[in-house]
Amino acid sequence: MAETTTVARPYAKAAFEFALSQGKLNDWSKMLSAVAAAADQGEVKQLLLNPALTSAQKAEVLLEICQSSLDESVRHFVLALSENGRLPLIPVIAELYEALRAEQEQTVDVVVTSAYPLDEQQQNKLAQALRKRLNREVNLSTHEDKSLIGGIIIRAGDLVIDGSVRGKLAKLAEALKS
Structure with a gap:
């Protein structure tokens, strides 16, 4: 590749x-x-x-x-x-x-995967926080995945923020194995 x-x-x-x-x-x-x-x-x-x-x-x-x-x-x-x-x-x-x-337009495509649907107010608040953190205009798209149990996963280019319950449980399981 x-x-x-x-x-x-x-x-x-x-x-x-x-x-x-x-x-x-x-x-x-x-x-x-x-x-x-x-x-x-x-x-x-x-x-x-x-x-x-x-x-x-x-x-x-x-x-x-x-x-x-x-x-x-x-x-x-x-x-x-x-x-x-x-x-x-x-x-x-x-x-x-x-x-x-x-890069030229200072935009970033962000994919948010959540366990439950996000309403418009939640999407706007999330987009505003990401705009501030990434210093770019954010094009937000959302998807549902019930297997997350709760929380969200944010993907913006190479950046992945896993705030899902499933992700936290996986980290806990990995820590317990050590």
Whole structure:
């Protein structure tokens, strides 16, 4: 994975810098997401790895799938990836692009998993506290998982805060084993 990320990073950075210079960060985000979703489908993924097809044929198939959702600059980007044999990296490139965009816009996607549904007031209070702690605008999404028993788990990028009863019980069990 680290090698894939290392190879994909310059392409993501180039796409990001181009989109930023054109004032089209959001448009590129949508288009790269569409291409990445297409490239990540089982049959298409196998096709992109097929050595019997030329790079141009692979790009043609991918562009045909996404034709209505791409502008000319993204088409050229996909063709450049194709010429360099990097089409299978598109999902990683899209992910890295989104990370660069979030950094530029000072935003972070936060996933909150709770044992019970959070009402709007709880979500707002949590978002406000996270905004203050992370010094970023927070895009909050919530999920339910009854197996947590109580409490919440917060995931914001690499940061994970486990305040669940299940997590505390697991820590206690680990401490008792020692």
